[in-house]
Amino acid sequence: MANQQQVELLKQGIANWNTWRKEHPETEPDLNEADLTGVILNGADFVRANLSGAKLSAVDLTGADLSGSNLVGANFDNAILHAANLTRADLSGASLQKTDLTEAVLKDAMLLDANLQDADLAGANLGDADVTNALFKVANLKGTLITAEQLKKTRPPEDIPYFQGVSWEGVIDKP
Helix, strand or coil: CCCHHHHHHHHCCHHHHHHHHHHCCCCCCECCCCECCCCECCCCECCCCECCCCECCCCECCCCECCCCECCCCECCCCECCCCECCCCECCCCECCCCECCCCECCCCECCCCECCCCECCCCECCCCECCCCECCCCECCCCECCHHHHHCCCCHHHCHHHCCCCCCCCCCCC
């Protein structure tokens, strides 16, 4: 359960939140299962925060720093994470359907079993991210830094009826 004092502080605005974070750098925010649906959190400092199971659909996290955060099972559907820093974040089992991850940094992130269906990852950096069994159905990967070795570990398009019969030649470096 989320720390309600921290949830209330966050709802007072990002300036107050980020000031509190600077004054308490040793504190790892506990926003476990918090409902922040639709909240504007541009530039928020969520370094090493626990947002596991949080409801973050339609939230705006443009330029936010979520590096090292626990985002296991969080719901980011229809969220904006443009240019967000998700380095070493754990997004295992997270739902990121129709999420804007353009130019986001997901280096060394854990995306095991994550659902990125219809997500926009244009220009994102997934260097060394673990995408084992992640679903990228209809995701925009144009200009995304992701290797063929990483793609081999995702849920293969052939396992998804929507993709049966689709030619991948020239689209991705399919194994």
